[in-house]
Amino acid sequence: MEWLSTFPHLDDASLTALKKSIDEGFRTFTRTYGGGIETFFQPLQFFLIQCERIMTRTPWPIVILVIAGLAWLASRSVKLALGCVVMLLLIGFFDMWDDTMKTISMIFVCTVLAIAVGLPLGIAMSRSDRLQNTVNPILDVMQTMPSFVYLIPVVMLLGIGRVPGLIAVVIYAVPPMIRLTNLGIRLVDKDVLEAADAYGSSGWQRLFKVQLPLALPTIMAGINQTIMMALAMVVIAAMIGVQGLGQPVLKAISNQYFTLGMFNGLAIVGIAIIFDRVSQAYGRRLQRHMEVAHG
Amino acid sequence: MVNTGGNSTGIQIRNLFKIFGRSGLEYVDKVQRGMSKTELLEKHGHVLGLKDINIDMPAGSIQVIMGLSGSGKSTLIRHINRLIDPTAGQVLVEGTDVVKFTPLDLREFRRHKTAMVFQKFGLLPHRTVLENTVYGLEVQGLPRGKQVEAAMTWLDRVGLTGFENRYPNQLSGGMQQRVGLARALANDAPILLMDEAFSALDPLIRADMQSVLLDLQKEIRKTIVFITHDLDEALRLGDGIAILRDGEIVQQGNSQDIVLRPADDYIASFVKEVNRGRVVRVASAMAPLGDGDSRSTVSIAGEATLEAAAYVFRQNDVDKLTVVDDANMPIGTISLREVMNAMLTTERALH
């Protein structure tokens, strides 16, 4: 009756062999293609470093003004813009300015990348049920896989540094962007599309004049979620060398510096709140035409 | 395919079938041999949309399509610009079969030959009234100046000046419908497809829009397909009227045919409430001119309504009128009794 108390499993030798052969295969893959893949992502590294430079080298009052200005443009709310200013001043006052700027530039690049990948994929998914049915399970896996697991293959392929961190963050953060783009386009009213067709719209006209504008509020919700998930991931990505607020948090964990961890954690929360409120306010502004409903 | 402006385009629909469902084509034969809509739905899970439709719409005329809710009117009109593909049959516009168009041909056809007004308006909610009105022209790639010029003209004609920068859901249903109307008219296409285009309008504006349409028809003759539930509207606008029931045409003809010779009880019940005095023409009710008939000194045009004839009787003490044609040649006579018989339906007389 032994098979009842211990699950009858693959014997240890073959299990080890299996793992070994997969690992070995991946390692060979890395050795052969790692260099090529690294060159492929070179432009990303450049982009990321430039962003970081701009953010850290620009005098802080200008950065604060620009961020507050952008917040106002997106939300048209003075309160929100003032909130940004106060938040950033506090962060600077507690000497977390440089790390915060690095994190913000990281999030910015991640978001741009996630949009660049997620938007076309979401559009493609909205047009093909078959693609939707293949991509959706993959997204489910991506969203439930513990985020640490992403780090392993990325590190094996690209080593430690900014770019592998960036890629791990984007992989983790891109699913809502894809899903909500797909959903937003699929939810566009059939009658409206029919009218667009009846007037002879081409595929592109239909996409850019009707589907995307009407899906935009949903897509904005996707961008918002992507930003939030990217922020959650930057701390984990700090383990493989991503600069920014994650680094002090890691240091605080290994040395049990409670206050250091708390401060940097709160700074991340602060940035998250700013990004969240601003992008949501912008999303709402995109829906202005829905507001004054009649009847 | 260029927009030929005023030149209109006739439409012929031949043996058109539409059966909604996975394998509609298999049931065309059965339906043709008389399978009913209910049987098709209950036994085979397919919906009979249209059955063997044949209509000739001459260029420059208004074809009205009537029928109860669910009788297939919207389905039929959508076949003309192929928003719906038929299961079988032909839709000929200028002699070419719309069903055979390539996607590119179809796009050009929709851009330049047709414009459509939708039962559910179909406005773009993220665009202002003006931006909605220019949509068809924008898609065609017209210069912006011309787009706006045409849009403003038609917005004015439908009485929406001053609302250009509102969004559709800031407008009442009737106003939204007029935006859809302006959008279609701004397109200046030779074929106008109007699916219950006036249904959301109040009676005054509705009569006004009917006049706009009739005026337009005097200036530039378009081929208009007009769906309505309202028989009075159908009789006022329609050069030809087709009545649908359960996806089949039960009667086709002009207003006189429908009112005076309803094909069955269904149509008779439709026309029962009509004010015949204002619809039926003297020529339809007169006695044709026989040899040696006594003629009256007072005459009336054959195109005049019975009501007009009644007025003439009231003003002149005669017992007969001579009916004359366009060239003022006598074609028949009509008595007061004949006028009354034609004006009052038999059913009414029984009650």
Ligand SMILES: Nc1ncnc2c1ncn2[C@@H]1O[C@H](COP(=O)(O)OP(=O)(O)OP(=O)(O)O)[C@@H](O)[C@H]1O
């Ligand atoms: N896509 C579809 N799939 C299945 N059945 C459909 C579809 N579209 C329409 N039908 C059916 O076809 C029939 C005719 O519908 P249609 O919309 O043409 O009616 P209608 O005459 O325009 O009615 P109303 O006056 O209410 O607008 C209905 O029985 C409807 O259920």
Ligand SMILES: [Mg+2]
């Ligand atoms: Mg309808």
